[in-house]
Amino acid sequence: MLIEINDVWREYKVGRAAPVQALRGVTLGIEQAEFVALLGRSGSGKSTLMNLIGGLDRPTSGSIIVAGEKLGEMSSRKLSLYRRKRVGFVFQSFNLLPAFPAWENVAVPMAFAGVPRAERKRRALDLLGRVGLGERAGHKPGELSGGEQQRVAVARALSLEPALILADEPTGNLDSATSAQIMALIKDQHAHGVAVVMVTHDPDLATQYATRTVRMADGRVVEPVVAVPEAHP
Amino acid sequence: MSFAGVLTMALEGLRRKKGRASLTALGIFVSVLALTLIIGLGEGLTAAISDTLTSDDNLRQILLMPGFGERAENKGEEIVIIGEMSEARRARLKRAAMARAEMRVMAGRRTSLIDDASIARLNKIDHVTGIRPLVFERYDVTMDDQQTQATLTFGLDTERKRFAQRVVAGNYFSGPRAGEVLVHEYLLYQWGFVTEAQQANLVGKQLTLKTQDIAAAGAGALPQGITEALRNIEFTEEEHKALTTILPKVAASMGGREALQTAASKTLTIVGILRENEPSEPVAWGEVSLADVFLPDGTAQELFSAGALSAQLGYQRAMVYVDDPVNVVVVEEALKHAGYSAYSVASFVKQAQQALGIVTIILSFLTGVALIVATLGIVNTMVTSVLERTREIGIWKAVGATDLQVQAIFVTESALIGLVGGLVGLGAAAAAMIPGNILARRMILEQTTLPFSGNVFQLPLYLILAGPALGAAVAVLAAIYPARRAAKVDPVKALRHD
Ligand SMILES: Nc1ncnc2c1ncn2[C@@H]1O[C@H](COP(=O)(O)OP(=O)(O)OP(=O)(O)O)[C@@H](O)[C@H]1O
Ligand SMILES: [Mg+2]
Numbered sequence: 140m141l142i143e144i145n146d147v148w149r150e151y152k153v154g155r156a157a158p159v160q161a162l163r164g165v166t167l168g169i170e171q172a173e174f175v176a177l178l179g180r181s182g183s184g185k186s187t188l189m190n191l192i193g194g195l196d197r198p199t200s201g202s203i204i205v206a207g208e209k210l211g212e213m214s215s216r217k218l219s220l221y222r223r224k225r226v227g228f229v230f231q232s233f234n235l236l237p238a239f240p241a242w243e244n245v246a247v248p249m250a251f252a253g254v255p256r257a258e259r260k261r262r263a264l265d266l267l268g269r270v271g272l273g274e275r276a277g278h279k280p281g282e283l284s285g286g287e288q289q290r291v292a293v294a295r296a297l298s299l300e301p302a303l304i305l306a307d308e309p310t311g312n313l314d315s316a317t318s319a320q321i322m323a324l325i326k327d328q329h330a331h332g333v334a335v336v337m338v339t340h341d342p343d344l345a346t347q348y349a350t351r352t353v354r355m356a357d358g359r360v361v362e363p364v365v366a367v368p369e370a371h372p
Numbered sequence: 373m374s375f376a377g378v379l380t381m382a383l384e385g386l387r388r389k390k391g392r393a394s395l396t397a398l399g400i401f402v403s404v405l406a407l408t409l410i411i412g413l414g415e416g417l418t419a420a421i422s423d424t425l426t427s428d429d430n431l432r433q434i435l436l437m438p439g440f441g442e443r444a445e446n447k448g449e450e451i452v453i454i455g456e457m458s459e460a461r462r463a464r465l466k467r468a469a470m471a472r473a474e475m476r477v478m479a480g481r482r483t484s485l486i487d488d489a490s491i492a493r494l495n496k497i498d499h500v501t502g503i504r505p506l507v508f509e510r511y512d513v514t515m516d517d518q519q520t521q522a523t524l525t526f527g528l529d530t531e532r533k534r535f536a537q538r539v540v541a542g543n544y545f546s547g548p549r550a551g552e553v554l555v556h557e558y559l560l561y562q563w564g565f566v567t568e569a570q571q572a573n574l575v576g577k578q579l580t581l582k583t584q585d586i587a588a589a590g591a592g593a594l595p596q597g598i599t600e601a602l603r604n605i606e607f608t609e610e611e612h613k614a615l616t617t618i619l620p621k622v623a624a625s626m627g628g629r630e631a632l633q634t635a636a637s638k639t640l641t642i643v644g645i646l647r648e649n650e651p652s653e654p655v656a657w658g659e660v661s662l663a664d665v666f667l668p669d670g671t672a673q674e675l676f677s678a679g680a681l682s683a684q685l686g687y688q689r690a691m692v693y694v695d696d697p698v699n700v701v702v703v704e705e706a707l708k709h710a711g712y713s714a715y716s717v718a719s720f721v722k723q724a725q726q727a728l729g730i731v732t733i734i735l736s737f738l739t740g741v742a743l744i745v746a747t748l749g750i751v752n753t754m755v756t757s758v759l760e761r762t763r764e765i766g767i768w769k770a771v772g773a774t775d776l777q778v779q780a781i782f783v784t785e786s787a788l789i790g791l792v793g794g795l796v797g798l799g800a801a802a803a804a805m806i807p808g809n810i811l812a813r814r815m816i817l818e819q820t821t822l823p824f825s826g827n828v829f830q831l832p833l834y835l836i837l838a839g840p841a842l843g844a845a846v847a848v849l850a851a852i853y854p855a856r857r858a859a860k861v862d863p864v865k866a867l868r869h870d
Binding site: 190193195196215216219220222223224228230234235236238239243247248250251252253254255256259295299 | 375376377380381384387388763764766767768769770771772773774775776777863864867
């Protein structure tokens with residue numbers, strides 16, 4: 140078991156109003172070989188759960204256990220290292236650094252990890268080549284299309300070879316043809332043993348790529364875990 | 373912690389907001405520039421004071437000058453203001469009369485003379501090891517058919533072999549009363565002996581010193597301008613005679629010296645030629661270095677004593693030697709108590725250093741205020757930067773930047789601003805010191821007789837390091853609060869799509 144999520148609650152306190160319960164007792168296990176599609180209506184708590192799994196946030200109660208350690212109890216520094224070494228995030232809105240060319244965006248995680256500059260550049264260019272952007276390494280995000288930006292973001296997520304990719308609506312801003320390119324990249328990672336959790340509003344994408352679909356509503360996992368046969372696009 | 377990412381992000385932050393970063397650095401630049409100049413000036417002046425003035429055994433010496441006596445306060449009793457008037461007005465007029473009486477007394481007479489008797493008396497003050505009159509007088513100098521009027525002469529301390537190193541031809545005096553003179557190369561040059569060989573040839577020749585007549589007659593009482601003018605007019609024999617009779621009376625009527633300087637003259641042998649002193653050569657306290665003819669101490673005193681004026685007025689200056697620098701202040705007080713004016717390097721240096729200290733403190737305080745303002749400017753810039761880059765901070769954190777790395781990015785950015793501001797400030801200060809030193813040296817040489825060759829502004833190694841270090845340190849301090857805010861940014865909130 141890669142990640143064990145046990146009765147996780149996440150409450151947001153805003154002012155004096157009653158707290159918002161974004162997650163209300165989520166229990167879920169994710170295996171190393173899985174590609175999990177997270178479905179659910181807007182506001183059901185999907186992003187909240189992703190942030191908790193990715194160590195960007197801590198649960199109000201319950202536990203998320205990775206390699207025997209509870210994420211919620213880790214020091215802020217250890218949590219940072221967890222994000223750096225084991226998780227690759229892909230966001231709906233790309234979240235690239237606009238001032239840096241593509242290759243430097245890909246290299247940002249390596250920079251924080253202390254990879255020397257020459258090595259950073261070599262690996263970043265290699266990764267960009269793998270996502271089909273070898274020619275665009277020197278271009279800044281503003282000079283790239285949405286699909287190209289998302290490919291840069293995927294390359295960045297892969298730069299430190301994570302064990303887990305967390306993709307929150309990675310194709311939400313893209314047309315279907317471009318979505319297919321991104322999904323192919325993510326699927327390729329899954330094929331190489333990387334676990335994937337992907338939030339999507341598109342049930343077709345879920346059936347097409349995921350090994351398992353998890354449906355959420357009102358901060359809870361609503362359907363029993365149903366295994367679906369591996370898809371062949 | 374890896375510094376690569378930190379530096380990349382910090383430099384990028386600076387690159388993107390070059391204008392703002394430069395303006396922020398300006399505050400540090402100004403502070404470091406001012407501080408470096410102030411401390412550099414303090415360093416230079418302190419060094420200049422101690423190098424130039426405390427060289428030789430200057431610290432054991434006190435320059436003695438005649439006193440002008442106590443303020444004539446009880447004389448006021450004799451002044452009576454008559455006539456009908458209010459008491460207030462009577463008192464006011466009396467005060468005016470007294471002040472004028474006092475001024476006449478002061479101008480006309482030296483109350484405490486430096487003569488042989490008083491020298492013997494002052495020699496008995498504790499810690500005094502000796503008193504040497506400094507004799508500098510103007511004489512008409514004649515050699516063959518060459519003559520220069522009112523040439524300044526100065527008696528040299530033959531025991532201490534003063535100026536011996538400046539003899540370029542011939543020899544130094546053979547003794548304190550040798551009847552010998554050293555002549556300055558410039559006087560000979562003026563007389564037409566241009567080459568060194570021509571000048572060296574003059575060693576062994578006779579030279580006559582003669583008391584000035586007309587100018588000396590009115591000396592002290594007549595305004596300087598008149599004495600100067602008299603010197604430059606060619607008088608006929610008769611006019612000359614008449615003037616020498618009348619001038620002493622004019623002088624006496626103005627409350628000045630009563631007797632005419634009796635003519636004295638002496639013929640001496642040139643033993644050597646003296647060159648001008650180099651700016652680097654130390655000057656002795658109270659020394660007259662602009663003289664053209666130098667005499668052995670004893671000879672100078674004999675010549676001076678031969679004049680009647682000297683008996684009345686005594687020597688103009690004397691040097692009092694003290695056994696140990698620590699006793700200088702005590703002896704100085706004793707001399708002042710005896711009615712003389714006394715000046716020592718020790719008290720001068722003390723006063724100068726006190727004044728310098730106060731000025732430095734005030735200027736440093738002002739610079740400190742500037743530095744605080746600069747610091748607040750940095751805080752402001754960095755907080756703005758953190759707010760603007762919230763999303764970026766979220767991205768850094770999502771890809772694994774630690775809180776410490778996030779803090780370090782902003783601290784580094786700020787430190788670079790401070791370091792660059794400090795370095796440029798240091799550079800500007802160093803550049804300003806070059807013309808500053810030239811200007812100050814020229815001013816000192818023009819306005820004093822000190823052979824000053826040092827630097828008024830100095831840049832010791834510690835000061836070179838201090839400016840940029842201070843700039844960086846202040847900037848790091850200023851970045852602590854903004855950096856903490858940056859580290860506290862919640863990545864989830866920062867990354868929520870817009
Ligand atoms: N910082 C916050 N403060 C208060 N409430 C929050 C906060 N973040 C999320 N919520 C609430 O928690 C609930 C779950 O939000 P979440 O973003 O996880 O939903 P989601 O399933 O990702 O929705 P979407 O599909 O629209 O992205 C929502 O009701 C949301 O309003
Ligand atoms: Mg969401």
